[in-house]
Amino acid sequence: MLISLPISELKPGMFVDRVNRQVAGAAIKIKTRGMVRDPAIIARLHKEGVEELTVDFAQSEVAIPRHLQPTTAPSDTPKTPTKSSEDMPAKVSVSESTQASLEQEFLIASTCYEQSQGKLRAMFHDLSAGMLVNLELLCDIADAIVDSVFRNPDAMAALTLLRDQQSYTWRHMLNCAILTAIFARYLGYEMNKVRQMALAALLHDIGLAKVPQGILSKAGRLSELELKAVRKHVALGLGMLKGQKHITGMMLEMIVNHHERLDGSGYPRGLGADKLSREARILAIVDVYAAMIADKPYKQAQEPLGALRYLMAQQDLFDQALVQRFIKCVGIHPIGTLVQLTNERLAIVVQGNSDNPIRPKVRVFYNTLHRHHITPKDIDLSRTKDDIKITASTCGSDFDLNPARLLKEHLLP
Structure with a gap:
């Protein structure tokens, strides 16, 4: 802008x-x-x-x-589509004034997420069989994600917390596209640039379709040869995208450099900070965060706070100015996180608190002492008279709870 x-x-x-x-x-x-x-x-x-x-x-x-941020009045007239400098296909923009509640958008977002997973799963099988990348399909998925994020980023953000190790590869691609779109919007990128960045994030691991699936689904530690095979996914992905229309230079740079690190210890080329664009640094942060909060065949997920602490601790690897802003963007306890409270209750985080991140708004729904559901109640932890606090986040398995079902129960209208 x-x-x-x-x-x-x-x-x-x-x-x-x-x-x-x-x-x-x-x-x-x-x-x-x-x-x-x-x-x-x-x-x-x-x-x-x-x-x-x-x-x-x-x-x-x-x-x-803040005093320069645009304030647009609602309008029934769509904005005129414009083309980017590198001929990215223009889309009709969603007006930033067209906001939806979390409950309204979660219905749209969850349907989009499930359908997109199915399309990516099918496409991966096609690519493994030697078919070409269906870029139009991927553009449609990325555009749907960005449109949802601009209406209400919290709905898609909550879906990135769901875990399923059997569908890790395509779920990770989706989650990276979502988190990149949310972060790029937060940083002030205009919508067409956000679309490009979301599509790059969706494509960043496309080369894994050419890696033997036995390696990707291996439950144990990978051997040195297997690690080399996995690392080839960057070059394989670039080969699959070569000559594709509408892939911009910025997108290619993000895709090829998402495993590079500021100190030059990354791959495939060992580039240092002076060779890495801001957009590549953003995708590097998102890629690691999304991987750490997801269940994988060989490793259980960490809670978001643990992943954020890791990013902060790796000052030589990740752009710390961007890490700090990413933390403010997603929150210490992201929307949709299941949390334990000091009053022996479980709750879902339903609204962040930028002024006091450790005290978001939550929806209490479960008694951990007697292990039963209770009537849901929203509590703003920054205003509660009983000084209720979050003690930890949880995946819900300790209480035999299904996070996906809980989100649908409490976030659908």
Whole structure:
């Protein structure tokens, strides 16, 4: 999103697209574009008489200032589709004012999620048999995800917490597309860029269809040769996408670099921080987080908080500025998380709390002492008089509860 700013509002982390206005008679006409890394650059622009600039917040590392965020009135007229610079197919945008409640959107999102899983499963079998990538199908899945996220990101976010080790590969692709769309929207990317990033996330592991399925479903530790076979999925995926229309340069860069790390320890090329785009860094964070909170054939899932702690601890591997913003985006206790409370109750997190992340709004539904369901009740933990707190998150298995059924019971209208 391009926004004009006076020089007084320019901050480090903003990406300057162009200079709009300099004082009359300025000795040097400033024409460069790029990231503002430190206050010295801003001081130089001041000195050269720059008065107004255009900032591209889609490429910036800071969010759009609140007073500059657009406020659009509801409209029955759809926005005019526009094409991206690399000929990405344009879609009619969902108005950001077209918001849905969590319950309303969860019905749409859960149907979309299940149908998309089935389509991806079938496509994986086709690819294993030598058929070509059905990019139109994948575009439709990514677009449906992005449309849902722009109506209410919490509905799709809750679905990423469901676990099924038998469908890990395609569920992981879906979850990465969802989390990338949610995070990109949070960071202020415009919708068409979010669509591209979601599609790249959906495609990032497409090469696994060419890896022997016995390796992917192996319950034990992989051998060195098996690890090499798995790591070839990046190159295999690029080969499958080569020549495909509408795959942009940004998308290819995200796909090829999602396993690279800032310190150069990643693969396939061992690139360092200076060679990795912001979008590739975003997908690297999302990919690891989504993998850690999912059940796999060889490993049980971690709770979201454990995955977030891991990302924070790996300062040499992941962009910590983005990690911090990702944590604020998904929440310490994401929407849909089952949590245990100090009053011997189980609850589902139904609304985050950006001011006090450890005290979200929850829906209490189960008595852990007597092990039975109770009448659901919503509690805002930041306002409760009884000082009720979250003690831990849980997958529900300790109480013989099915998380998928619980989400449907408590989030469907």
